[in-house]
Amino acid sequence: MAQSTVSTESYGVRYGLIAAVVMIAYFLFINMINLQDVEIVRFASNIFIILAVMWAIYSFKNNYRGPVPYLPGLAVGFLVGLIGSVVYAFFIYVYAKFLNPNYATVLNTQDYYGSVLSPMMLAGAITILGTAVGTMTGYILMMAYDNSGARTTE
Template sequence: MEPTVTPAATPSSVGIRYGLIIGVVSAILSVIQLSLFEDPETPFRWVGAIVAIVGIVLAHKKFKELNHGFMSYGQGLGIGTIVSAVGGLVSSVFSYLYMTFINPEYMTRVMELQRAKMEAKGLDDAQIDQALGMAQKFSGGPMIIVFGLIGAVFMGFIISLIISAFTKNTRPEFE
C-alpha cells in the first residue's frame, strides 16, 4: 500500500474559494446598501473594501497553512488578484441582476440624485446633461459587470501588492 500524498494548495484554488466567499458577502452588503440607503455615496460603501482586504488576508493565511507556512510574494499577489476577480465578478453580476430585474428604477433615482448634486454645485443644464449622458452609457446593462470586474481586479491588485509584502514567507533556498 502506497502512502497518499496530499498535494499542496494552488494559488488559484485558494483564490477561487475565497473569491466566491467575498463575492457572496459583497452581494449581501449590496442588498443592504441598495435597499436601506438612498444615496450610493454613503460611508457604508467602504465596508466592501474592508471585506476585500480581510478576504485577501484570510486567503493568504489559508494558503500558507496548506503549504507548510510558505508563500512567495508572487503567489500572494496572484491569490489576491484571483480573490478580487472572482469576488468582483460575483458582486457585479448580482448588481446587474438587481438593477435590471429586481429594482430597475434604481439607476433613475441615482441619476436624479446626481443631477441635484450637480445643480447645487452650480453647473448649467448642458454640462449636467452631458455628464449624466456619459454616466448612463457606462452604467447600463452588461457594462455594470464589465466595469465592476475591471474595478475589482485593479483595486484587488493594488491591495494585494501591499498585503503580500506583509504576509509573504518565502521558502528557504537550500531546504
C-alpha cells in the first residue's frame, strides 16, 4: 500500500491558508482601486481557490508514492476550499463589523446572490461557495489523476 509523505489534512490547511491570504490581499486591492462594486471583479477571488487546489493536488501527486487514490485527492480539494473560504469569510466579517463599519452599510445596499445579506450571511455564503469551488476543482482534477484501475477500457 502506497503512503503519502504528507497527510491530506496538511495539504488542505497549507494551501487553504495560502488561498485565503491571496484572497484577502485581492479584496484589499480591489477596495484600494475602488472596484469592489463590480460583481465580476468581486467574485473573481474564487480563481485563487481554484489555483490553490490545482497547486495542492499537483504537489500531493508529486509527493505520493504510487498511484494517487481518488478520495484523498478529493479531500485535498475540499479542505483547500473549506479552509481558504472560512478564513477569507472570517476576514470579511471582521472587516465589515469592526475594521470598517461603513463597509457593512455598503453591503446592505449591494445585491449579493439576489438578496441583501448581512456580514454574517455574506460570510456563510462565501464559505459555501468557496467549499463548493474547491470540491468541484478537486473532483475534476482527480478524474485526470486517478490511476487506481477503476476505469474500464471497454
